[in-house]
Amino acid sequence: MSFYQSPKKISAFDAKFEAQKIAFAPVSFQVARCLSQFDLLTKVDEVGEKGISLVQLTQDSELSEYAIHVLLDMGLSMGIFWCKDNHYRLDKTGYFLLHDDMAAKNLNFIHDVCYQGLFELEDSLKQGKAIGLKHFGDWDTIYPGLSQLPEQTKKSWFEFDHYYSDHAFDSLLPLIFKSQPAHIVDVGGNTGKWAFACTHYNKNVHVTIMDLPGQLIVAMKNAQTQLVADRVHPFETDLLDSEKPFCQEGDLYWMSQFLDCFSKQQISIILKRTVAAMKPDSELCILETYWDRQPHEAGAYCVNATSLYFTAIANGNSRMYHSKDMLNMIIEAGLYVDQDIDNIGLGHTLLRCKLKPTYQ
Incomplete structure (x- = not known):
């Protein structure tokens, strides 16, 4: 950069x-x-x-x-x-x-989600734990507690998260459906916004959301509201626990703003579990905002600042990554990048991955 x-x-x-x-x-x-x-x-x-x-x-x-x-x-x-x-x-x-909508979403996110917790940044850095999370609850990471956050905090968290991902949807949907997947596995699908976008875009596709139970309850309620509950399916699991199930043989595995929620070691585990679940012709699509791929300095500034939210509040060990770090982990997991597309939405990069021949 x-x-x-x-x-x-x-x-x-x-x-x-x-x-x-x-x-x-x-x-x-x-x-x-x-x-x-x-x-x-x-x-x-x-x-x-x-x-x-x-x-x-x-x-x-x-x-x-x-x-x-x-x-x-x-x-x-x-x-x-x-x-x-x-x-x-x-x-x-x-x-x-x-x-500016971005400034408003960022300001609310920092105030409602991060401000108090960032006071604990020094201890979080020393201990490798999200010490600032104690202001909201007694969880190891923020993710099991998302549905239990105070209403204003929850509102600002989801508005921040969805603001960046939603701006990419219109560009992404034609790219994703170019390979005509019949079954998409949305890994870490949260409230289901991507799953619903897919089912509205394509009237035949089925989407399985893999996530923690709290998020799945919300997602399936939303699926009822969106009138797509017959094509959106829950799959409860802990992605870091190799003893827990992992949805098998999807046509396309989807990870949007997801891998930045984990450490390098954890990402390697998730990618290898995904490889083990994929069919020979399956694809894995990873959408992230890498700080080194931002088209403007303001974008890189915001992305790097967001890393400290992960440090002090979210989990204590993840971050917004440099694209080279992610590419190395993808290769080590047994995948290769078939497509690498920058400048989607608000500084997103899409990495379209396939199994190396030795893994097929």
Whole structure:
């Protein structure tokens, strides 16, 4: 990735300012969130170029003039607003905080899911465990507890997860059905969104969702709502336990934003179990956001930041991977990559894998 292959072209003065931004980053984050929560971004946006005064913003607000004023001042320093003649207008950063869906989903995810737990990042790094998860429940990983999270936390988690995957669906469905699979095994299918997309796209395909029992209960309820329960099937298992069953002989095994939830050692186990279940002509399609394959630096920044969510909250040992690491694990499992497609959706890469001849 060319973004990081040479020093940034930035003056020492500007670099020192960037260091101060990092030091005060938790303050900036909470200010941005409060400006959104109290509708101050919306109120400033609504008046457009003429701007709005502090007195006007204070009217009909639950906040005092003091509270609004400290938020506005910090917003000026953050580039959210600009101010002339004591009237505030949205600057470009403020515009995207308000209108960009990705920024909104990321902000809610960090606040509702990650903020408290990230305080435990130091201990999580030392112990190799998701110490921050204790703020939600007594689980080893977040996945068995997803259905038990507080409603707002659960909402933000699923909106974050689905936002990135859903943007890829329209491009992916024709690619996946090019081989005309009759039976797709959705490994780690969660609430079933991909399974339902497949069954709506193709009226004959059957999809088996392999996942933990809590997720399958939700998925099958959703399947009833989607009127596809006759073609979406649950398969309860623990993918890391070789004593547990693994769905056999699917035409196409599907792993979307799934393998990043596991350590390298665990990924190797899952891939080898998949290889053992595949027919000679089966395919494995892996969809991930690799930080080295992002088309823009902002994407790589978000992907690398997401790795620390896994460290402190999700499981303590997984991450968003470099594509070379994943390719090496795929080869070691007995597969080869038949297709490698970048820039799907929001920076996703599709790896279409087949069995090496010796495994067929």
